Amino acid sequence: MIPPGAALGLLGGGQLGRMFTAAARRMGYDVIVVDPDPWSPAGGFATRHLRAAYTDEAALAELGRSAAAVTTEFENVPAQSLAFLRQFCPVRPGPEAVAVTQDRVAEKRFVRKRGMVTAAFHPIYDASDAEPALAAVGTPALLKTSRLGYDGKGQAAVESVAALRDAFARFGGQPCILERRLALDLEVSVVLARNAEGHLVTYPVAENRHVGGILDLSLVPARIPESLARQAQEAAAAIARALDYVGTMAVEFFVVGDQLLVNEMAPRPHNSGHYTLDACVTAQFEQQVRAVAGLPLGDASLLSPVAMVNLLGDLWQGGEPHWERALANPRVKLHLYGKREPRPGRKMGHLNVLAATPDEALAQALAARERLTSS
Numbered sequence: 001m002i003p004p005g006a007a008l009g010l011l012g013g014g015q016l017g018r019m020f021t022a023a024a025r026r027m028g029y030d031v032i033v034v035d036p037d038p039w040s041p042a043g044g045f046a047t048r049h050l051r052a053a054y055t056d057e058a059a060l061a062e063l064g065r066s067a068a069a070v071t072t073e074f075e076n077v078p079a080q081s082l083a084f085l086r087q088f089c090p091v092r093p094g095p096e097a098v099a100v101t102q103d104r105v106a107e108k109r110f111v112r113k114r115g116m117v118t119a120a121f122h123p124i125y126d127a128s129d130a131e132p133a134l135a136a137v138g139t140p141a142l143l144k145t146s147r148l149g150y151d152g153k154g155q156a157a158v159e160s161v162a163a164l165r166d167a168f169a170r171f172g173g174q175p176c177i178l179e180r181r182l183a184l185d186l187e188v189s190v191v192l193a194r195n196a197e198g199h200l201v202t203y204p205v206a207e208n209r210h211v212g213g214i215l216d217l218s219l220v221p222a223r224i225p226e227s228l229a230r231q232a233q234e235a236a237a238a239i240a241r242a243l244d245y246v247g248t249m250a251v252e253f254f255v256v257g258d259q260l261l262v263n264e265m266a267p268r269p270h271n272s273g274h275y276t277l278d279a280c281v282t283a284q285f286e287q288q289v290r291a292v293a294g295l296p297l298g299d300a301s302l303l304s305p306v307a308m309v310n311l312l313g314d315l316w317q318g319g320e321p322h323w324e325r326a327l328a329n330p331r332v333k334l335h336l337y338g339k340r341e342p343r344p345g346r347k348m349g350h351l352n353v354l355a356a357t358p359d360e361a362l363a364q365a366l367a368a369r370e371r372l373t374s375s
Contacts, residue, residue, distance in 0.1 A: 006029060008070070009070035010031055012073035034059055041337050063088075070082075092292045096243075111262045114242055118263075119263075120179070141164075143158050147174070190203065194245050228258070268288075322374070331355060
């Protein structure tokens with residue numbers, strides 16, 4: 001157990017890191033952030049901000065010697081950097097778990113090997129793979145870069161071999177995965193936390209809506225049968241155990257009829273888990289602190305139905321949003337991430353709204369966001 005007063009290390013300085021840092025500082029820990037951005041949202045909250053690349057071994061060595069344990073706030077930190085850090089202190093989650101989630105092909109194969117269902121897929125490493133891949137997967141299909149890519153980036157819809165080859169060329173010929181595009185009923189996700197002793201807690205299932213590949217809102221509890229919700233929680237827990245995962249993570253699922261398909265894993269707190277900041281006994285970021293520090297995990301129970309809506313930089317294009325109008329509803333909780341430039345499509349913050357029912361929470365959250373820009 002790492003007691004309060006010690007330093008925890010964090011690779012990545014974005015909004016997830018900012019909320020982790022806030023939780024850690026509240027619990028009495030120092031936080032050392034490594035991030036190359038001098039204006040990183042987490043850097044301003046941290047005890048120390050090492051402005052360096054994630055592959056800078058001098059900075060990593062300084063972090064490893066100064067921190068009692070290290071974690072990460074996003075999956076694209078090089079797994080080699082996590083492996084390098086492990087010679088100095090515990091790294092949670094470990095590089096092996098993160099490496100699986102960094103590659104969509106490896107991820108899909110990992111969950112299928114454990115008996116779980118995914119959309120049909122085929123790896124593409126060369127233009128010559130296009131024809132057999134499309135024959136195996138069928139249409140409509142999505143081509144995605146195997147690594148990197150998030151919030152809809154690095155994706156293209158394809159329905160012919162020619163379109164597939166064109167998209168592969170646009171992505172620079174890097175390794176990709178072709179996935180069958182499904183007619184979804186819903187997208188849902190499960191956030192969970194697991195500590196080094198193997199104790200695991202799962203949060204309630206979130207129902208998610210995406211717009212343009214970016215998460216727009218999450219509604220909790222998800223409006224799905226209880227049996228399907230239990231299946232999603234059990235599948236997420238099985239994945240975490242198979243990865244020997246330590247920390248907070250999320251698993252995204254597709255719902256098609258009565259079938260649940262694994263979509264992606266995120267080895268970190270997740271946008272769809274931001275509702276936990278106001279609606280659960282223990283927020284996902286405090287769970288990450290507890291898991292990394294070797295503390296007992298907190299209660300993940302839901303206190304109230306809740307809706308979370310993202311605030312993108314588009315809302316600032318007509319000037320500063322009208323915060324007082326949204327907050328006129330006393331159930332609205334505002335979370336901003338400290339980002340300096342509100343670009344379109346950039347996540348700048350979110351609103352949480354607690355209400356008696358999920359539908360009521362959703363209606364109030366959407367109304368509050370609409371009032372931010374209403375004349």
